[in-house]
Amino acid sequence: xxxxxxxxxxxxxxxxxxxxxxxxxxxxxxxxxxxxxxxxxxxxxxxxxxxxxxxxxxxxxxxxxxxxxxxxxxxxxxxxxxxxxxxxxxxxxxxxxxxxxxxxxxxxxxxxxx
Amino acid sequence: xxxxxxxxxxxxxxxxxxxxxxxxxxxxxxxxxxxxxxxxxxxxxxxxxxxxxxxxxxxxxxxxxxxxxxxxxxxxxxxxxxxxxxxxxxxxxxxxxxxxxxxxxxxxxxxxxxx
Numbered sequence: 639x640x641x642x643x644x645x646x647x648x649x650x651x652x653x654x655x656x657x658x659x660x661x662x663x664x665x666x667x668x669x670x671x672x673x674x675x676x677x678x679x680x681x682x683x684x685x686x687x688x689x690x691x692x693x694x695x696x697x698x699x700x701x702x703x704x705x706x707x708x709x710x711x712x713x714x715x716x717x718x719x720x721x722x723x724x725x726x727x728x729x730x731x732x733x734x735x736x737x738x739x740x741x742x743x744x745x746x747x748x749x750x751x752x
Numbered sequence: 753x754x755x756x757x758x759x760x761x762x763x764x765x766x767x768x769x770x771x772x773x774x775x776x777x778x779x780x781x782x783x784x785x786x787x788x789x790x791x792x793x794x795x796x797x798x799x800x801x802x803x804x805x806x807x808x809x810x811x812x813x814x815x816x817x818x819x820x821x822x823x824x825x826x827x828x829x830x831x832x833x834x835x836x837x838x839x840x841x842x843x844x845x846x847x848x849x850x851x852x853x854x855x856x857x858x859x860x861x862x863x864x865x866x867x
Binding site: 642670679680681682683684687689727729740742743744745 | 756792793794795796797843844845853855856857858859860861863
């Protein structure tokens with residue numbers, strides 16, 4: 639069973655509107671949580687990285703939140719643009735330096751329409 | 753372009769053939785990672801190197817898979833006796849790890865199709 643669940647699986651939004659993506663995880667112990675953006679046919683690009691003690695992190699129009707108590711994170715996209723159309727992947731790292739313990743979500747596919 | 757590069761970008765092969773992919777990381781990045789990604793899923797960790805040392809391998813990396821980074825710069829991933837289930841995108845990433853949190857920089861991937 640995947641330890642990182644993302645919702646929704648996909649969504650369509652109008653250009654200029656806001657949207658929020660969800661990530662729930664059961665990975666333990668928890669080290670950090672990352673959000674990546676992946677354009678079709680491309681490798682993922684890091685948007686934010688948050689540790690246990692951080693509640694929010696922004697990168698331009700992208701704002702990530704983290705509630706380590708409830709093991710939930712969200713990624714908020716403000717004033718969406720056509721270039722935001724991509725898959726957004728939540729990645730949770732366990733409490734050590736072992737990359738074998740990185741857990742990737744399946745991603746949320748976002749389509750921004752004019 | 754000084755980003756991570758991967759070659760080839762696409763590979764079509766017949767079942768049973770061997771294939772080899774190459775990854776050139778960002779210059780002076782000491783860590784290099786290989787991931788596999790199937791359609792509609794997030795990447796799955798395969799293995800990673802710190803300089804030339806292969807430090808960890810996933811259970812996903814069967815005996816048919818081998819990765820090398822002989823001089824601590826570029827890396828190759830070889831799949832022997834390919835199977836249709838090997839069809840996926842193979843992603844490489846590198847990072848300038850010095851301890852603590854690191855950002856991985858991904859290449860564009862090599863898409864493999866096994867017929």
